[in-house]
Amino acid sequence: xxxxxxxxxxxxxxxxxxxxxxxxxxxxxxxxxxxxxxxxxxxxxxxxxxxxxxxxxxxxxxxxxxxxxxxxxxxxxxxxxxxxxxxxxxxxxxxxxxxxxxxxxxxxxxxxxxxxxxxxxxxxxxxxxxxxxxxxxxxxxxxxxxxxxxxxxxxxxxxxxxxxxxxxxxxxxxxxxxxxxxxxxxxxxxxxxxxxxxxxxxxxxxxxxxxxxxxxxxxxxxxxxxx
Numbered sequence: 587x588x589x590x591x592x593x594x595x596x597x598x599x600x601x602x603x604x605x606x607x608x609x610x611x612x613x614x615x616x617x618x619x620x621x622x623x624x625x626x627x628x629x630x631x632x633x634x635x636x637x638x639x640x641x642x643x644x645x646x647x648x649x650x651x652x653x654x655x656x657x658x659x660x661x662x663x664x665x666x667x668x669x670x671x672x673x674x675x676x677x678x679x680x681x682x683x684x685x686x687x688x689x690x691x692x693x694x695x696x697x698x699x700x701x702x703x704x705x706x707x708x709x710x711x712x713x714x715x716x717x718x719x720x721x722x723x724x725x726x727x728x729x730x731x732x733x734x735x736x737x738x739x740x741x742x743x744x745x746x747x748x749x750x751x752x753x754x755x756x757x758x759x760x761x762x763x764x765x766x767x768x769x770x771x772x773x774x775x776x777x778x779x780x781x782x783x784x785x786x787x788x789x790x791x792x793x794x795x796x797x798x799x800x801x802x803x804x805x806x807x808x809x810x811x812x813x
Contacts, residue, residue, distance in 0.1 A: 613751070614751050616747070616750075617749075618746065618778075618782050619746045622746040623746075623781075623784040624662070624710055624739070624782060626784050628661070630664055630665070630711065631710075632649050632653040632711075633702055633712065633714075634670075635713070636713075636715040638715050641716075641720055644716040645715075648772070652712065656776055659780055665706060670706060674702060674706070699736075700738060710737055711737075712735055713738065714733060714734050716732065716733055717732035717733070718732035719731055719764060728754050728755045728762075729763060730752070731753055732751070733749075733771050733772065734751075737779065751771045751775045
């Protein structure tokens with residue numbers, strides 16, 4: 587009887603250890619500029635993320651996921667991601683093509699975010715990079731995603747918010763995909779951004795500069811959030 591109880595206890599301990607592994611590993615750091623809230627109703631564009639990984643489309647995928655999450659933030663009007671890419675590619679100098687990746691991905695080179703924001707006619711831009719996007723090899727393959735982002739006010743170039751998030755997928759009892767991990771990372775990232783959006787509109791000129799010219803209404807993917 588005593589031997590059976592010890593065996594059961596050992597099995598239970600092993601289950602607890604493996605269950606702990608199933609929650610994955612998360613790193614999260616966020617910063618918000620004191621008093622740097624965006625007025626409610628501000629227009630925001632998510633730029634293609636800089637791709638620092640070997641995955642050829644990681645920058646575009648990250649920007650799409652983050653843009654989808656941003657859509658749920660009350661008080662912001664988000665420019666549709668396809669429109670952002672289209673407008674930024676129009677009139678782009680031919681010399682810029684030398685900085686593009688061999689796969690022709692538009693997320694290969696970092697952008698001057700303030701200039702991009704003026705081109706898009708928005709109040710703020712969300713720019714970032716993908717530091718990890720793929721599978722780690724160990725006892726078994728684990729999906730891992732790392733994203734870094736910053737929100738820049740176009741009128742004066744002030745960085746209102748930054749976030750660095752990474753997560754390794756859950757372990758033995760459930761099989762995660764890279765996309766599932768990326769979705770959770772983006773959700774945490776945008777949740778930390780919500781307090782940066784003011785509860786009510788701020789009078790013109792209170793944000794430290796004249797607001798950027800709004801983009802046409804058809805460019806917005808969350809028109810239901812308009813004031």
